[in-house]
Amino acid sequence: MTGHGRSRLGGAFAGVGLAAFVDEVVFHQLLHWHHFYDKASSEAGLVSDGIFHAFGWAAMVAGVFLFADLRRRGSLVKPAWWSGFCLGLGGFQLYDGTFQHKALELHQIRYDVDLTPYDWTWNSVAVLFLLVGVVLLVRTRRRR
Amino acid sequence: MTAAVCVAVAACCLGYVAAAVRLRARGDAWPLARPLAFCAGGALTVTGLTAPWNGLPLAPLRELPPFTGHMAAHLALGMAAPLLFVVARPVTLALRTLPLGPRRALLALVRSRPAALLLWPPFAALAHTVSLWVLYRTPTAAHLHHRSEAQLLVSLHLLLSGILFTLAVLAVEPMRHRAGTGLRAAALLAASATHGVLAKSLYATGPPGTSYAPADLRTGSQLMYYGGDIVGIALAVLLAHQWYASGGRALRRRARRHGAAGARATGSRVTGSRTAPGRITPSQAPALRPARD
Numbered sequence: 001m002t003g004h005g006r007s008r009l010g011g012a013f014a015g016v017g018l019a020a021f022v023d024e025v026v027f028h029q030l031l032h033w034h035h036f037y038d039k040a041s042s043e044a045g046l047v048s049d050g051i052f053h054a055f056g057w058a059a060m061v062a063g064v065f066l067f068a069d070l071r072r073r074g075s076l077v078k079p080a081w082w083s084g085f086c087l088g089l090g091g092f093q094l095y096d097g098t099f100q101h102k103a104l105e106l107h108q109i110r111y112d113v114d115l116t117p118y119d120w121t122w123n124s125v126a127v128l129f130l131l132v133g134v135v136l137l138v139r140t141r142r143r144r
Numbered sequence: 145m146t147a148a149v150c151v152a153v154a155a156c157c158l159g160y161v162a163a164a165v166r167l168r169a170r171g172d173a174w175p176l177a178r179p180l181a182f183c184a185g186g187a188l189t190v191t192g193l194t195a196p197w198n199g200l201p202l203a204p205l206r207e208l209p210p211f212t213g214h215m216a217a218h219l220a221l222g223m224a225a226p227l228l229f230v231v232a233r234p235v236t237l238a239l240r241t242l243p244l245g246p247r248r249a250l251l252a253l254v255r256s257r258p259a260a261l262l263l264w265p266p267f268a269a270l271a272h273t274v275s276l277w278v279l280y281r282t283p284t285a286a287h288l289h290h291r292s293e294a295q296l297l298v299s300l301h302l303l304l305s306g307i308l309f310t311l312a313v314l315a316v317e318p319m320r321h322r323a324g325t326g327l328r329a330a331a332l333l334a335a336s337a338t339h340g341v342l343a344k345s346l347y348a349t350g351p352p353g354t355s356y357a358p359a360d361l362r363t364g365s366q367l368m369y370y371g372g373d374i375v376g377i378a379l380a381v382l383l384a385h386q387w388y389a390s391g392g393r394a395l396r397r398r399a400r401r402h403g404a405a406g407a408r409a410t411g412s413r414v415t416g417s418r419t420a421p422g423r424i425t426p427s428q429a430p431a432l433r434p435a436r437d
Contacts, residue, residue: 036344036347036362036366036369037344037347037348046341046344046345047341049340049341049344050337050338050339050340050341050344051337053337053340053373054333054336054337054339054340054376055333055337057373057376057377057380058329058332058333058336058376058380061377061380061381061384062380062384064384065384065385065387065388068388069388069391072392072395073395
């Protein structure tokens with residue numbers, strides 16, 4: 001894999017890891033908006049949550065070590081890393097906001113409030129990150 | 145019965161410390177963190193084994209409700225103690241200090257085919273995971289109630305399958321075949337995901353045939369979920385650090401070869417690489433940068 005590919009992969013791991021970290025620390029533990037378990041949780045929802053929760057923190061660890069590896073090899077391509085980061089972060093958040101929260105009804109963003117503004121903000125932020133990631137990806141591709 | 149096992153664990157700790165002292169006395173390096181980790185693992189094991197299912201014998205934890213207490217003991221025995229035992233590398237220590245006969249026998253054992261199968265990461269992960277599902281999703285837990293001998297066997301099984309899994313993931317002892325980093329990471333990921341799913345499902349429904357209070361189930365299952373995360377992250381960091389360090393060694397080898405070739409070409413003397421582990425000096429870096437396509 002080239003410096004570009006490895007940088008993008010490392011960035012994607014870091015992005016997924018950060019999204020999972022913020023989700024767990026801010027929304028589960030600090031704000032207590034997300035619930036650990038929702039009575040509506042389906043079996044598929046639990047399996048999806050288990051896989052993505054484990055993958056989230058594994059991605060965080062992998063992202064940090066891949067970044068260190070790219071730095072010491074001198075092969076870190078910053079725009080490619082940032083494109084991977086935005087794609088990973090936006091992709092994970094969009095998956096969480098649409099598939100896990102809505103389709104599988106694992107848990108909602110917040111309880112006892114009108115969910116519409118929360119869901120729209122959540123998923124718009126995700127799409128915004130994805131768009132920035134795509135723009136960076138196209139630009140780094142064109143420059144090569 | 146439990147007392148005998150606890151005495152055996154204490155004897156193992158004493159044996160480990162004695163061997164480490166002998167090794168250091170003869171001038172070999174053996175980090176102090178290892179005996180400390182091994183003894184901490186021993187202490188956790190004894191705590192987990194002597195804990196009655198309805199709470200730990202330690203005063204601050206005595207008030208734990210039954211399922212939460214059980215889960216605390218399970219975390220100590222199945223995850224935390226195995227990690228502490230494995231990072232202390234007891235097999236390596238034994239191989240360095242045992243007399244020749246027993247040393248050969250031990251080496252033959254750890255390099256044997258059955259050991260290789262047990263330590264194959266997918267097998268070890270499956271064994272560890274299946275044990276948990278059988279324990280919590282079949283009437284096993286209900287049958288174990290008030291049968292201390294059977295409970296002890298289950299505890300020992302949890303401890304052993306935990307050690308096997310941790311060793312398979314970290315692969316720090318001499319083994320017949322060391323699986324690749326990718327396979328070990330995949331086994332860790334799969335086992336962690338399954339652990340999380342089981343923990344979350346216990347939040348809603350307890351083990352069949354048991355009647356724990358809902359609040360107890362909720363605390364216990366969250367303890368299992370987040371406790372599993374902590375040990376899983378620790379394993380992932382150790383595994384990633386192994387990968388990083390071995391990459392650094394490969395880079396230094398390449399740099400040395402490159403330096404030697406360059407020195408031959410210019411006729412200058414080769415000096416050994418004195419860079420810190422995992423670090424490449426700026427003068428070496430351009431040569432190592434992969435060509436862009």
